[in-house]
Amino acid sequence: MPDTLYDALRESHAIQRSLSRRLVRSRPGTRARIEVFTELRHELQAHEAAEERFLYAPMLMDDQGLVSTRHALHEHHEIDELVEDLQKLDPDGDAWLDKARELSHQVHHHLREEETKFFQMSGKVLSPAQKTRLTTRYRRDYTRMHRKLAAE
Template sequence: MTAATLYDALRESHELQRALLRKLLRSKPGAEQRIDLFTVVRHELAAHEAAEERYLYVPMMMHDGGLSASRHALHEHHQIDELIEDLQALDPAGSAWIETAKALSKKVHHHLREEETKFFQVSGKLLSDSSKQKLAGQYRRDYQRMHRMLAAGR
């Protein structure tokens, strides 16, 4: 399905992130499935973050009214990245790993909810309808490119 606007494209990834995190939290300690799911989650978050930063946050930062919200969202992406790094250093069979995974899920869910209920409304007022459609295509292409790059590097 091709997204009509940038927000449609972003929501598709948001729904995938929510589903993947639910599966990850239900995975068995030490199971191969947990490690594989974590790789999928890591790649999805990284691809989404990179494309979203380029095609939503950067255009928003070009408007005075979008600076604060963009900075806040970038900060949350950084926090998510740090939790991913923490998980990579932990034993996937250990209790610290699942606690950190829960913290990651909570942070991602908070970020997505905030983005969908606040940030999309702010940016929706600042970006033109034609730019939202153009940015959707750019986001989608970069998101797919990032997925290919991450899969190649695993």
């Protein structure tokens, strides 16, 4: 298991990157395309929910974290909208693939920005005790959300 909150988050980030790449490489008319999209959608939702609750919310309570946390939340919202757009499109059409590429690009951009900027800033704001508590809570909620989404 990851040792820190940032290790746990990076673990999910690696899954998101892999699924995003698989999604844009998937072939139209295959069950795999829908399965990868569903898996990515669930991963994004579980990760976002737990991250917003147990990293973003505490960062919003500190003046140093306001601007960057609002930006990260905005990017989560953009990703959610792209997922919703994809759900409305024909998965065999060109428009779907274009939107999948846009989603993949946005996911990769967000993760890169978070890992190179947000983690460093939040690492200075949160105390070691907070990071330990938040790690446990993030992992628990991330797992709970995955179970909830799989049952839907």
